[in-house]
Amino acid sequence: MSDPKDILRSILQEEIRKLGASSEVHLERPRNPEHGDWSTNVALQLAKELKRKPRDIAEHLKTATTDALVESGITTPAGVSIAGPGFYNVKLNPLIKLRPILEALERGKDYGQALASSDEKVQVEFVSANPTGPLHVGHGRQAALGDAIAALLESQGHNVTREFYYNDGGAQIDKLTRSVQARARGLRPGDTGWPEEGYAGEYIEDIAREFKGNIEDADAVRRFAVQYLRAEQDTDLRAFGVKFDVYYLESSLYTEGKVDAVVKAWGARGKTYEKEGALWLRTTEYGDDKDRVVRKSDGSYTYFVPDVAYHLTKWQRGFERVVDVQGTDHHSTVTRVRVGLQALGAGIPDGWPDYVLHSLVKVMRGGQEVKVSKRAGSYVTVRDLIDWVGRDAVRFFLVSRKADSEFVFDVDLAREKSDENPVYYVQYAHARVCSVFAQWGGEAGALAAAKLERLSGEREAALARLIAEFPETVSTAAREAAPHDIAFYLRELAAQFHSYYNAERILVDDEELRMARLALCAAVRQTLANGLSLVGVSAPEKM
RNA sequence: GCGCCCGUAGCUCAGCGGAUUAGAGUAUUGGCCUCCGAAGCCAAGGGUCGUGGGUUCGAAUCCCGCCGGGCGCGCCA
Numbered sequence: 001m002s003d004p005k006d007i008l009r010s011i012l013q014e015e016i017r018k019l020g021a022s023s024e025v026h027l028e029r030p031r032n033p034e035h036g037d038w039s040t041n042v043a044l045q046l047a048k049e050l051k052r053k054p055r056d057i058a059e060h061l062k063t064a065t066t067d068a069l070v071e072s073g074i075t076t077p078a079g080v081s082i083a084g085p086g087f088y089n090v091k092l093n094p095l096i097k098l099r100p101i102l103e104a105l106e107r108g109k110d111y112g113q114a115l116a117s118s119d120e121k122v123q124v125e126f127v128s129a130n131p132t133g134p135l136h137v138g139h140g141r142q143a144a145l146g147d148a149i150a151a152l153l154e155s156q157g158h159n160v161t162r163e164f165y166y167n168d169g170g171a172q173i174d175k176l177t178r179s180v181q182a183r184a185r186g187l188r189p190g191d192t193g194w195p196e197e198g199y200a201g202e203y204i205e206d207i208a209r210e211f212k213g214n215i216e217d218a219d220a221v222r223r224f225a226v227q228y229l230r231a232e233q234d235t236d237l238r239a240f241g242v243k244f245d246v247y248y249l250e251s252s253l254y255t256e257g258k259v260d261a262v263v264k265a266w267g268a269r270g271k272t273y274e275k276e277g278a279l280w281l282r283t284t285e286y287g288d289d290k291d292r293v294v295r296k297s298d299g300s301y302t303y304f305v306p307d308v309a310y311h312l313t314k315w316q317r318g319f320e321r322v323v324d325v326q327g328t329d330h331h332s333t334v335t336r337v338r339v340g341l342q343a344l345g346a347g348i349p350d351g352w353p354d355y356v357l358h359s360l361v362k363v364m365r366g367g368q369e370v371k372v373s374k375r376a377g378s379y380v381t382v383r384d385l386i387d388w389v390g391r392d393a394v395r396f397f398l399v400s401r402k403a404d405s406e407f408v409f410d411v412d413l414a415r416e417k418s419d420e421n422p423v424y425y426v427q428y429a430h431a432r433v434c435s436v437f438a439q440w441g442g443e444a445g446a447l448a449a450a451k452l453e454r455l456s457g458e459r460e461a462a463l464a465r466l467i468a469e470f471p472e473t474v475s476t477a478a479r480e481a482a483p484h485d486i487a488f489y490l491r492e493l494a495a496q497f498h499s500y501y502n503a504e505r506i507l508v509d510d511e512e513l514r515m516a517r518l519a520l521c522a523a524v525r526q527t528l529a530n531g532l533s534l535v536g537v538s539a540p541e542k543m
Numbered sequence: 544g545c546g547c548c549c550g551u552a553g554c555u556c557a558g559c560g561g562a563u564u565a566g567a568g569u570a571u572u573g574g575c576c577u578c579c580g581a582a583g584c585c586a587a588g589g590g591u592c593g594u595g596g597g598u599u600c601g602a603a604u605c606c607c608g609c610c611g612g613g614c615g616c617g618c619c620a
Contacts, residue, residue: 084563296618303620502584
């Protein structure tokens, strides 16, 4: 254990245990630097538990822990102080605070990654668009979120699978097929004979034109259309820099008998019953509002049966943690899937899998909401966004908000190649460091020997502090499946660097100081690059 | 009607397992390039944290009501 925060926490926790109390030590960064580097309100919490004055408890903690803290080398006797109603504040030794700079340099690309690797198999399922049209902005948000969440989980040493599930049969595909056939016969949306709720986008015409077989052969048209749209979605995903490990076909669940098996398993456990010609599942036993139909009176299954069958395969494939990324418009399926799995009695934990639900995206341009895309007809596509603002901006913007908040994508702002654009702001910081190194022209390896104690400025301390926080920021973001933490962190690190850069010269004549500052800059560059990589954005050396 | 989510500066949003003076960006205003990239920096103004109660020594943060917005409540997927 070398992280001063961990040392501090364990020493405090030990003392609290001796007091016979159980409060958890929660350390935080005080906003006000006068309150030191770490602060805890644990004395105020203990006040309730021990029925003593918080200030007295804090004083006791101070006298009881100072020796051990000084012994560990992280602070001095004067570094521990009590303030306000009973806050326990600690000021760390300056050198301790600079250590993360070397750590970032030593670990390089791995800085921010967990030290211990776990073999836990986890899966992130996202996008999962049906092959009935181009990907829309909502899919874009899922792609950006899902890929970043997967990267975050990988950073914690997990064995991550990125999976895309899609329905290659069923009613929607029939509708697609009929739309293509109608187009091929010269019909247009709205004409008499155009299929009800047919797909109206321009891409339908492309498919109809490209199809060379017998248009009356619905099977052939369907296969062609699905293959065509799958290829198109893949092209967009590639342009977006997202790769999947597994594409799972809904149809395979039927052909492999997995859907029937689920229904049979429910039946064997007495969880189903016949009513009004349909088969029902007793989901109310697991807290659902009402029982759900699993087999319609026409003999076909409702959509949620294959959903459950699909999730059962995830469990059987050994994924201990599964994160499904979906739009909030699907949130009713969350309960159904979980309940359906519970009803199988397969030993799946309650509340499995995890869901990240995101609100939909509103695209603004020129002060107006953009609703239509030429190609798709009724919605803005991922391709539109990439064409308008570039891949990096799309990805950064789409992960820069909490998933469950509505998102207004300002195309004009994202197009802006200036200080107004947060993507460029972060990338610019990276390019700036690179530029300094290009001018310096020395050997990066020499930086490991830099005399960091020469970094005595407040801005340097602030940068070192941010660099030190990176690993914890990553692990928290991974645990919470919250990539926006990374976007905010990057913004802050870039801001601190720009501020430093404007205030101090890096390439000074004093060689010791120069090397120390370069070491700091190299750590900043590495951290920026690692963070950008987690959210799928490039870290250019020049721009 | 019921369920879930959201309501923080003009605008877009962080913070929400309670705590020492509510934060960014943008917009507005005023400064900074004979000097490592001004795609940058520094500074100022701007908020009764939707609203009314409650719990607490202490609430943007926890609980309840109300108002406003989103989504969902199919033998559609």
